[in-house]
Amino acid sequence: MQLFLEQLTNGLAVGGIYALIALGYTMVYGVLKLINFAHGDLFTIGAFFGLTLLLSLGLTSHIGPVAGIIVLVLMVMGLVALIGALLERVAYRPLRTSPRLSAVVSALGASIFFQNAIMLIYGARFRVYPHDLLPTTTVSFLGVSIPVMRIVLFGASLVMMAGLYYFVQRTKTGTAIRAAAIDQGAAKLMGIDVNRVIMYVFLIGPALGGAAGVMVGMYYGQINFTMGWVYGLKAFTAAILGGIGNIPGAMLGGLLLGVIEAMGATYISLAWKDAISFMVLILILIFRPTGLLGERVADKV
């Protein structure tokens, strides 16, 4: 029971991170029917920006650990959002009317570009988030001791997801994003500037992905220029699991995948941790290609 609780909380914390990344895939897919293969690398960029800011600004010592981390994450989100919007302008917008394959190739190219840029700037070795700058306390819950960081991260991902959900469901811009995802032409007939909607999506998705990057750095302590590949693939799996294009689906898929993976690693075998996600992906593609919450998708990848 203790082990179960331990792994459940771990799975939820990791799942929250998957969900944040998955939202970027799903929102871009929603409006452009494109898998942004460079999204995982935007997540990596977030992790490295977070490291740089953590080391150079000393925010956690100036304004305390909680405020420091919040400010740090917000700064990273802003920076990665800008890179995301730039990526759209440079790599995707010029190909908007080209055959879909061109955009896919462009996405792969952007991914390679980002990975190499990160490697050139930060080096190819693992980099370490300094643990003395981050809270390491634990709290006891039903006889299980849980790191505070785990709770903070899970809480943060929930807050961001709730914020996004509110934005997309309740605001005018959010409704415009949903409309453009359903029918771009009809959205234009409503007077919606679809280019602007796409820009918003490329600001929001990368911002969340960048936040997830910092969170992974804080949770595991280690980051590397290739980390976006594995996390990207898992988050992509989460997006498909929930139904790609579906925002609540990405949230559910991420959390579910995190828990499945944690449980699998504990009760089946740790060595199978990564394989489990891919088994999940294959099983969904076979038995429920539209995902858990998806209605009419997955035909255009």
Add this chain to the structure above:
Amino acid sequence: MLLRIENLEVKYGNVQVLHGLNLAVKRGEIVTILGANGAGKSTTLMTISGLVKPFSGGIFLEDKPLHKLEAHQIVKLGLAQVPEGRRVFGTLSVHENLRLGAFTATDLALIQKNLDWVYEMFPILRKRRSQLAGTLSGGEQQMLAIGRGLMASPKILLLDEPSLGLAPILVKSIFATVREINKSGVTIVLVEQNARLALKLADRGYVLELGKIVLEDEAKALLTNQEVQNAYLGGAR
């Protein structure tokens, strides 16, 4: 002239679909465009709305060149379209669809007034306001599409085959609504397969064949025109 189209040419890739189309609509009119399948009626409307870019020629709304603007800017100038096949946002609620129709509007009082007007015109939509648009019947979706177009407070409304796939009794009621909308001061451009009804409703009509206007006249005159009768009205009656 409220709307003026001059020598409009449109191509899809290498295929030219409109060959120098000229058309004019006066304020307050109902103008109908008749033509066989593939004649270029929807293309004309989509080009006016800015979703299709012309190869050459011009489109002017109150002398403002629409062909130089993006689609979303055109709505703001007071031109809305109810597209062929309705194209309501299926996974959004009826109410959200209507609110999106007023996307460019900023005057909350006016939005509310239009909303009340649309709900008054189509009471069924008020009853279904929280329902997803995709779950409405075809007729209800058409009402929603028209209501959504009106939410923008357009000076001119383009309607592309509003009777498509509807039962005859519903078609009558949709046409009556179009007349009512026109009476309230909205200029109408109506594309229709149901030529007889369209000509009875309209002030003037254009006949489009293979991307060219081949005939234009008062609607009454077109109703009795021999060619029109043979081609679009199923012979004289």
